[in-house]
Amino acid sequence: MTKASDTPRIKPYDGPSGGYGSVKSVAEILTREGVLLEGGEALLHQNKPGGYMCVSCAWAKPAKPHPLEICENGVKATAWEITGKKVDPEFFQAHTLTELEDWLDYRLEEAGRLTQPMRWNPQTDKYEPVAWEAAFEEIGRELKALSADPDQVVFYASGRASLETSYMYQLLARAYGTNNLPDSSNMCHESTSVALPQSIGVSVGTVTLQDFEQADLILYVGHNPGTSSPRILHQLQEAVKRGATVIGFNPLRERGLERFKNPQSPREMVVQQETQIASAIHQVRNGGDIAALTGICKALIAADDEAIARGEAHGTDRPDLLAKTENDAGFSMEAAAASAANRRVLDHDFIAEHTAGFVEFAEYCRRADWGEIEQVSGLTRAALQEVAHRYATADRVMAIYGMGLTQHVAGVENVQMLVNLLLLRGNIGKAGAGICAVRGHSNVQGQRTVGITEKPELAPLDQLKAMYGFEPPRHEGVTTVTACEKMISGEVKAFVALGGNFVRAAPDLPRVEAAWRRLRLSVAIATKLNRSHVVHGEVAYLLPCLGRIEIDEQATGPQIVSMESSLAHFHGSVGRVRPASPHLRSEPAIVAAIAKAALPPNPLIPWDAWVADYSRVRTAIEETWPATFKGLNEKMMQPGGLTRPLAARERKWNTRSGKANFITPTQMFAGRPESLGEAGVLQLLTLRSNDQFNTTVYGYHDRFRGVKGTRLVVFMNAADIADLGLAADMFVDLETVIEDGVSRTVQGLRIVPYDIPKGCIGAYYPETNPLVPLGHHDKQAHTPAYKAVPVRVTRAERQSPARAG
The missing domain is CATH 2.40.40.20 (Barwin-like endoglucanases)
Known part of the structure; x- marks a missing residue:
């Protein structure tokens, strides 16, 4: 095990991603957590039909999985969750929270699984055991005391909770009277959730696993596959082996984009065979992605303009050039059209039929100065023109990106520039092409789909009103940022956290921690101890829940939960291991109990029936969003899961213009x-x-x-x-x-x-x-x-x- 040390070792690593380094790391953590045999058995079912979905990243669960559909970080997450170590009442009896505040993040979580509900005692400065019903009674009493102004309470979700839990959680918040439903998406891919609806009318990426099998070119932007979503390396390796090209854009030459050795391939491990993933990695300067993408688009439009001028292509947006060419001696519109079919650079038919805003965007690119592009992006004109050439000669292009694009002052514009590039050649809504946002937490995308959002216009409020007989709030709730601001100002007085480590994840840590301590109530639904628990409000509760990998036994028997992958498929997940403690309760059970304690009785909301049988929650989800979740109960366990319908995949654009929109950026540098x-x-x-x-x-x-x-x-x-x-x-x-x-x-x-x-x-x-x-x-x-x-x-x-x- 590698711990923090006063004598660290810093030495360059020459090995590939995957390989024996990954095998060694996997064996080490399974042994360290005392689950070598139990963990090994569980991993046989990870991301498999009939098994459980990984609790780490949200990468897709294939219909035809590998023998082991796992990665190094997925194994670490599994071992972390099913560890044999326990944080029990004896642990808390031995440590005050003031003492635990000095523990490292690693040491707090490494201590093990929480086993019983705990309440902070200000006299002893320790968490002490409390009965579940007593905990719910006091939490309900505190929430009722704040209910005259429900916006004093924040209901945060980390991104790991199932669709069932998330649906119940958003209903709890709205029945309480607030849209204060920020989540981890606010901290990572909210830029995607804002950018894509404006550009193409959907809030998630359009790519499926099948597209990897047909793409000619994959642009990989602002994401580290070897660390953040290692299973994607299987799709990238297979694409490269069949002849596709991968081009990376990232400030650092991340090893996952350079070389990969598949640890599940005996041949590769024995003969030391590696796959070069990216043919080129362009080290764009931090914040320089808009400039780099502008340069590529500029080169494409310039080449198209030249082709039009030569009569080798036609462009519906350039009547001046068409008229000039048509008046030239020997011009034939038919001949020009025939030549364009083979030699044009942009897809003018797609642009004319399916897009809006092209003329303004093209003029922006034409005016862009190469000197500024090179300065801001850190890349040369020649390098960007070479990428443009490769893009122009590829029929099917996919663009994959992560938080290297989204977590910027101009993160929305970063994403929209990548969409602009795809639209130039019609690379949305066709096989082997599209935009792919690689999400982090395993169900962060799914919980947004079932209503975890602070934006009332994104939630089916009228449908919730009709189904459950209450008036949902219609005003906007807080984001992660505004939640922190209102904690600092004293406007937020209670924080209920469905997983996560909010304090540690938030910006401005010293100011947020100081505000966190002034909260009247902090409630954490969690599996492990972290800093957001040892820093706490005046009244503080730790409510330990089952992990996804654990068997969830309710009144009607073992339960199945569901979640959505980054590629917009809904999958069922079945727990495989025994719970860490007999005192644990499931997330749906905890949410339901808080709701019953804090809300007036409502016979239209069947909290107890939902806890007894999660399929009834899924029926309610389908009733709330019938088009999105049609057949969820029946299809979520089939290989490949239930495909979420996305209009943009069919070139139907649910935007204000009714078309896919070229959106011109307002700044070249994505920072300040x-x-x-x-x-x-x-x-x-x-x-x-x-x-x-x-x-x-x-x-x-x-x-x-x-x-x-x-x-x-x-x-x-x-x-x-x-x-x-x-x-x-x-x-x-x-x-x-x-x-x-x-x-x-x-x-x-x-x-x-x-x-x-x-x-x-x-x-x-x-x-x-x-x-x-x-x-x-x-x-x-x-x-x-x-x-x-x-x-x-x-x-x-x-x-x-x-x-x-």
């Missing part, structure tokens, strides 16, 4: 333009390590980046190190360069020279969250901008290790 090029200011991007999933730290070994025993490092370009008069292994402090009256610093980070674009630095999330102001977020989606944070780097006064992250 005023900070770009400012002397001594570098653009920070926060990173996840290979031993981490979101805020959960499984260990202190970022194998791919060669860092072991610490997370308190900053990755820097060698030229920036020299320019600032610093040196490798020196300790430095980071300070945010945003004037809002708050000083933000993180101290004692060790410099690691790294292949990262000049002007950019990288450091781990969540250790550097204190540097991110609440006001540093996307302008439309309010997604915290954990990327392109302007900071200064200065030599630390104490040249020795700080407290490990």
